[in-house]
Amino acid sequence: MIKLIFEFGKHAYQQKPIVYTFTTLDFILILISSIISLLVAVYAYKGYILVREKILLYLNLAFTLIGAGLFIEALTIIFAIISRGLITLAIGDYTSMLAQIIGYLLLIYAYYTPTEEEPKTILPALIVLTGIVGYVLNLILIIVVTFIIAKLVVNFLVKRSIYSGFSLASFLLIDLSHIMLAISPYRASFILVSELIRLLGFILLVALLISISRGRT
Amino acid sequence: MKKRYRSKIRIILDILDGIEKLEYEEGIALPTKIMYLSNLSYERLNQYLRELLNRNLILRDGEGYRLTDEGRKFKFELYRIRRFLEAFGLEL
Numbered sequence: 362m363i364k365l366i367f368e369f370g371k372h373a374y375q376q377k378p379i380v381y382t383f384t385t386l387d388f389i390l391i392l393i394s395s396i397i398s399l400l401v402a403v404y405a406y407k408g409y410i411l412v413r414e415k416i417l418l419y420l421n422l423a424f425t426l427i428g429a430g431l432f433i434e435a436l437t438i439i440f441a442i443i444s445r446g447l448i449t450l451a452i453g454d455y456t457s458m459l460a461q462i463i464g465y466l467l468l469i470y471a472y473y474t475p476t477e478e479e480p481k482t483i484l485p486a487l488i489v490l491t492g493i494v495g496y497v498l499n500l501i502l503i504i505v506v507t508f509i510i511a512k513l514v515v516n517f518l519v520k521r522s523i524y525s526g527f528s529l530a531s532f533l534l535i536d537l538s539h540i541m542l543a544i545s546p547y548r549a550s551f552i553l554v555s556e557l558i559r560l561l562g563f564i565l566l567v568a569l570l571i572s573i574s575r576g577r578t
Numbered sequence: 579m580k581k582r583y584r585s586k587i588r589i590i591l592d593i594l595d596g597i598e599k600l601e602y603e604e605g606i607a608l609p610t611k612i613m614y615l616s617n618l619s620y621e622r623l624n625q626y627l628r629e630l631l632n633r634n635l636i637l638r639d640g641e642g643y644r645l646t647d648e649g650r651k652f653k654f655e656l657y658r659i660r661r662f663l664e665a666f667g668l669e670l
Contacts, residue, residue: 404662408659408663411656411659412587412670413587414585414587414670416668416670420663471668472667512667513666515667516666522661524662525664525665525667527665528665528667569665573658573662574658576657
C-alpha cells in the first residue's frame with residue numbers, strides 16, 4: 362500500500378508538481394492536527410479512568426471524534442490521489458466535518474444539559490447539493506466553535522490562568538481556520554494557510570497538556 | 579459564574595487538601611478540623627474517610643489522619659485533571 366502511494370506520488374509529481382506538493386502538504390498538516398487531537402483525547406481518557414467523572418468522558422469523546430474526522434480526511438486525500446476521485450475527497454471532507462461538528466457539540470454538551478434538537482440541526486445539511494454541503498457544514502462548524510470560544514472567553518476572564526489562555530488561543534485559531542475556508546473555499550493557498558492555522562491551534566493544545574503536566578499543585 | 583454542586587471527586591480533593599494542610603501546619607489532621615476545612619458534616623466526612631482508608635490514600639495516626647504516598651500522588655493527579663478541565667472552562 363505504502364509502495365503504491367509512493368509510486369503514485371512520484372508519478373503525480375512528474376505530471377503535476379504543484380498539485381502534488383499541495384496535496385502532500387495538505388495531508389501532512391491534517392494528519393498532525395488529527396494526532397494532536399487524539400493525544401488530547403487520550404489525556405482526557407486517562408483522567409476518566411482515574412476519577413470516573415463523566416465530564417472527562419465527554420472531552421475524550423469530543424476530541425476522539427475531532428481527531429478521527431481529521432484522520433479520515435487525511436486518508437481520503439491519499440485515496441483520492443490514487444483513485445483520482447473527487448467524490449472520495451468530498452465524502453472524506455464531509456465525514457470529517459460532520460465528525461468535528463459532533464465533537465464540538467459534545468464539548469458544548471459538557472457545558473450544558475443537552476437539548477434534543479442539537480444533533481438534528483446537522484442532518485438536513487446532508488440533503489443539500491454536494492458543493493453547498495461542505496460550505497454549510499463549515500458554517501455550522503464556525504458557529505459551534507464560536508459558541509465554545511464565547512464560553513472560553515468567560516472562563517479566561519474568570520480564571521486568568523495560563524491554561525485557560527492556551528485553550529482559548531487554540532480554539533480561536535481553529536475557528537479562524539474555518540472562517541478562512543468559508544471566505545475563500547476554492548483557493549489552494551487559502552486552504553493551506555487555513556490548515557496551517559488549525560495545526561497551530563492544535564499545537565497550542567499540546568502546549569497546554571505539557572504545561573499541565575509540568576505544573577505544580 | 580453559576581455555582582455547581584461539588585462532585586464526589588471534588589469533595590475527596592478537598593479532604594486530601596485539608597489533611598495535607600493540617601499535617602503541614604499542626605503535624606496531624608484531626609477529624610473536626612478536616613470537617614471544617616472540607617465543609618462536610620461529621621457523618622459524611624466519616625464515610626469519605628473510610629473510603630480513603632480502604633483505598634490506602636490516608637492512614638490513621640492516633641486520633642488523626644495522614645496522607646500516604648499514594649494519597650499524595652493521587653492528589654497531584656487530581657490537580658492535573660482539574661487544571662485540564664479548567665482550561666476548557668469545565669469543573670471537576
